[in-house]
Amino acid sequence: MAKQLTPRKENYSQWYNDLVIKADLAENSAVRGSMVVKPHGYAIWEKMQSILDSMFKETGHQNAYFPLFIPKSFFSKEASHVEGFAKECAVVTHYRLKNGENGEIVVDEDAKLEEELIVRPTSETIIWDTYRKWVQSYRDLPILVNQWANVVRWEMRTRLFLRTAEFLWQEGHTAHETEAEAIEEAERMIGVYGEFAEKWLALPVMTGLKSPNERFAGAIETYCIEAMMQDGKALQAGTSHFLGQNFAKAFDVKFVSKENTQEYVWATSWGVSTRLVGALIMAHSDDNGLVLPPKIAPIQVVIVPIFKNQEQLNAISEVAEKIVNDLKAKGISVKFDDRDTQKPGFKFAEWEMKGVPVRLAIGPRDIENGTVEVARRDTLEKESLQLTGLSDKIEHLLDQIQDNIYQKALSFRDEHTYNADTWDEFCKYIENGGFVYAHWDGTAETEQKIKEKTKATIRLIPMGDKFEDGKCILTGNPSKQRVVFAKSY
RNA sequence: CGGGGUAUGGCCCAGUCCGGUUAAGGCGCCUGCUUUGGGAGCAGGAGACCGCAAGUUCGAAUCUUGCUACCCCGACCA
Numbered sequence: 001m002a003k004q005l006t007p008r009k010e011n012y013s014q015w016y017n018d019l020v021i022k023a024d025l026a027e028n029s030a031v032r033g034s035m036v037v038k039p040h041g042y043a044i045w046e047k048m049q050s051i052l053d054s055m056f057k058e059t060g061h062q063n064a065y066f067p068l069f070i071p072k073s074f075f076s077k078e079a080s081h082v083e084g085f086a087k088e089c090a091v092v093t094h095y096r097l098k099n100g101e102n103g104e105i106v107v108d109e110d111a112k113l114e115e116e117l118i119v120r121p122t123s124e125t126i127i128w129d130t131y132r133k134w135v136q137s138y139r140d141l142p143i144l145v146n147q148w149a150n151v152v153r154w155e156m157r158t159r160l161f162l163r164t165a166e167f168l169w170q171e172g173h174t175a176h177e178t179e180a181e182a183i184e185e186a187e188r189m190i191g192v193y194g195e196f197a198e199k200w201l202a203l204p205v206m207t208g209l210k211s212p213n214e215r216f217a218g219a220i221e222t223y224c225i226e227a228m229m230q231d232g233k234a235l236q237a238g239t240s241h242f243l244g245q246n247f248a249k250a251f252d253v254k255f256v257s258k259e260n261t262q263e264y265v266w267a268t269s270w271g272v273s274t275r276l277v278g279a280l281i282m283a284h285s286d287d288n289g290l291v292l293p294p295k296i297a298p299i300q301v302v303i304v305p306i307f308k309n310q311e312q313l314n315a316i317s318e319v320a321e322k323i324v325n326d327l328k329a330k331g332i333s334v335k336f337d338d339r340d341t342q343k344p345g346f347k348f349a350e351w352e353m354k355g356v357p358v359r360l361a362i363g364p365r366d367i368e369n370g371t372v373e374v375a376r377r378d379t380l381e382k383e384s385l386q387l388t389g390l391s392d393k394i395e396h397l398l399d400q401i402q403d404n405i406y407q408k409a410l411s412f413r414d415e416h417t418y419n420a421d422t423w424d425e426f427c428k429y430i431e432n433g434g435f436v437y438a439h440w441d442g443t444a445e446t447e448q449k450i451k452e453k454t455k456a457t458i459r460l461i462p463m464g465d466k467f468e469d470g471k472c473i474l475t476g477n478p479s480k481q482r483v484v485f486a487k488s489y
Numbered sequence: 490c491g492g493g494g495u496a497u498g499g500c501c502c503a504g505u506c507c508g509g510u511u512a513a514g515g516c517g518c519c520u521g522c523u524u525u526g527g528g529a530g531c532a533g534g535a536g537a538c539c540g541c542a543a544g545u546u547c548g549a550a551u552c553u554u555g556c557u558a559c560c561c562c563g564a565c566c567a
Contacts (some may be wrong), residue, residue: 087565122567154490156565164565216567236567273567306526345527352527363526373526488567 005194035164037274043298044277045168049148049237051200051296052170052272055192061144061172066126068149069117074125078250081368084217085121088154092117119152124218124269127173128251135175135265136191137254142185143175161278161387162489163237169273175253175265179244182266183221186242189270190383193238201276202293202406203227203283204413206435206484207236208460213444226459226484228413229282232433234459234486237279240270290355291378294398301327301334302356306344306363311440313338316362319387323360323372326391334396340398352377357401358394378404419482426473426485430456435486439479441472450474456485 037045053063056178069092075082096111121124131143134346152166172189176182190207197203210222219241227237248254248264257263286292294300303323305316320336327334335356337347344361351359361373372390375382378401385393416434420426429436431454439459440446461483470479 078535086567125525151567153566157561157563167567169567237566271567275567304526308525343525343527345525345529347528348526349528361526365526 019029024286035166036162037168037462040298044280044292044296045274047298047338048196048200048276049170052192052196053146053148055196056146056170056172059144059188059192061146061174063148064145065147065149066120066130068120068121070120070123070126072116072118074129075118077125078218078247080246081124081218081250085153088156089121090119090152090154092119120149121151121153121270122269123147123151123171124173124247125251128247128253128267131173131175131265132251135253137256138141138177138258140263141175141255142181143216144172144185145174146170146172155476159489161281162275167273167275169271171269171271174201174268175248176267177255177257177263177265179266182244182268182280183242186221186223186240186268186270189268190238190240191223192271193240193272194225196272197225197227197237197279198406200293200295201280201283202295202402202409203237203279203404204410206460206462208462208484210239211444211447211458211483213462214458215412216241217328218243218246219269220246223268223463224460225486225487226435227279227283228409228416228435228486229489230285230412231282231359232416233359233489234435235279235282236459236488237276238270238272241268243267243269262420275482284405285355288380289353290351292355292357292404294357294402297355298333299335299354299356300332300398301358301360302347302351302353303334303360303362304344305336305338306345306361308364312364312367313340315364315367318334319362319372323387323390327394330391330395332391332395358397360394376401378408385449420473423473427454430454430487433487435459435484437482438473438485439470439481440483440485441475441477441479446474448465448475450485457486457488459486459488 007173040064056063069267072091074325075086075089093111093113093116094107094109094111096108097105098104098108111224127145127147134140134143148168148170151164151171154165155163158164159202162361174182174185176185194207197205205225205227207223207225210216210224214226215222217237220241223240223242224236225238226234229235239431244265245264245266247267253265255265280292280296284293302318305320307313307316317336317338320338324334324336337351339347342350348359348361355377357377359377361375363373366372366384369384370387371384372387373382374385374394374397376397416432418425418429420429420436420438426436436456440450440452447458461481467481470482471477472479
């Protein structure tokens with residue numbers, strides 16, 4: 001079994017800390033908790049972006065862009081929203097620097113802004129202020145808009161990928177004529193996230209509702225997908241919120257209905273972030289580095305030539321180029337690593353660290369025999385294959401790897417998912433790490449007490465038909481449904 | 490904001506208690522030769538005013554004082 005991959009410094013392997021991402025923190029506290037996403041890490045994010053973006057468009061959404069800076073006054077309009085974010089906002093107070101007395105650069109106190117600007121922690125406020133101007137009639141609805149952006153949350157403690165001060169994400173913000181339509185939208189989008197996680201990231205997720213404690217600031221209902229990492233902890237991988245009319249009322253977004261009455265619009269918002277890259281890493285990696293599901297891997301196949309001299313390389317290149325063309329024709333992304341500055345063994349290790357799903361090695365021996373050595377990243381198995389029909393086999397192999405990675409994560413999750421009916425059982429399961437289905441009396445106080453005693457929180461309340469009478473694990477009060485508890489990131 | 494810890498070449502770090510030649514080692518980097526089917530070997534080389542500021546001293550990485558930054562644990566959180 002892979003070692004525990006918690007994002008703590010003592011567990012950072014080279015691949016995590018240096019190859020995929022580097023937290024090049026400046027000496028200065030201003031970039032505390034920010035991250036530098038290096039090219040390979042960013043390529044993974046770009047791939048996620050392009051897939052999600054097309055899924056959004058298939059469900060009728062369009063992209064737009066709203067400002068980075070939000071006037072402070074916008075935040076006073078929705079009470080619970082500001083309460084949720086006020087403690088972690090970066091605030092712009094001045095717009096100019098000047099030379100100080102010792103040749104230092106100092107803030108020019110004369111250049112103080114009349115109204116401070118908030119660097120967006122999320123864009124609800126500025127978007128709803130804008131939507132007010134866009135909506136007059138039911139004919140203007142729905143508004144189905146998504147934004148790809150960076151946001152800043154001045155967290156007291158940061159963790160690489162999982163909780164950085166600045167992160168990249170997408171945030172969808174929709175406005176609807178009816179409550180039912182908005183709820184349908186929120187549920188549709190959590191479904192999109194779930195499908196994306198399972199089919200593309202090979203990441204099994206549970207879908208459900210957040211308890212009131214864990215709900216998004218300003219939301220009526222928060223839907224979420226939760227994934228299990230290799231240490232048994234839960235990671236919230238995406239959320240979708242039904243916002244009711246809270247923001248419409250706060251920002252006065254009204255429309256004239258078919259019946260000629262003034263109505264407030266119904267809203268949703270939904271988002272996923274670069275945290276998904278962290279999820280991918282922590283769910284699938286092993287001691288040799290990343291294990292990328294083929295569908296999300298920026299490079300799916302790498303070809304490493306083994307040669308002693310230029311003539312050998314030339315002969316190998318000829319074969320390799322044909323393979324490259326065949327694979328590209330099938331839409332498979334492939335890299336021929338013909339660097340002469342590194343040895344083959346080094347390249348094997350390096351591409352494994354980067355998680356490339358399939359590696360082909362071609363040496364003089366293969367040239368003679370008309371073969372290549374095929375190595376798969378997920379199982380580290382190697383076999384020698386004939387050149388004829390190779391690209392079909394690789395195409396098939398990529399599918400197999402995708403499926404195997406998913407199945408492995410799924411059985412891991414199943415093996416670490418329990419039903420608990422007594423408090424002792426509950427504590428034991430939580431202690432060992434994993435998801436625990438248990439009865440809860442539905443009160444915030446009980447949830448809080450359980451958190452204090454065990455560090456476990458309610459990750460989600462399952463939706464649908466899994467109702468069952470029982471007694472709360474802590475208080476013994478009646479409960480109609482089991483909820484999922486786990487320790488989380 | 491509470492509690493604990495750390496700061497020495499690009500990276501990991503020894504040395505600090507008990508002050509004393511040129512600040513040690515490993516990784517990485519550069520050059521040459523030999524190598525190349527799982528992270529090469531040997532030889533040579535470059536690279537550090539020891540976090541910042543003051544103080545004590547003939548002499549400070551080491552002792553004193555102040556400051557700053559970062560890390561870990563908690564509250565907060567995608």
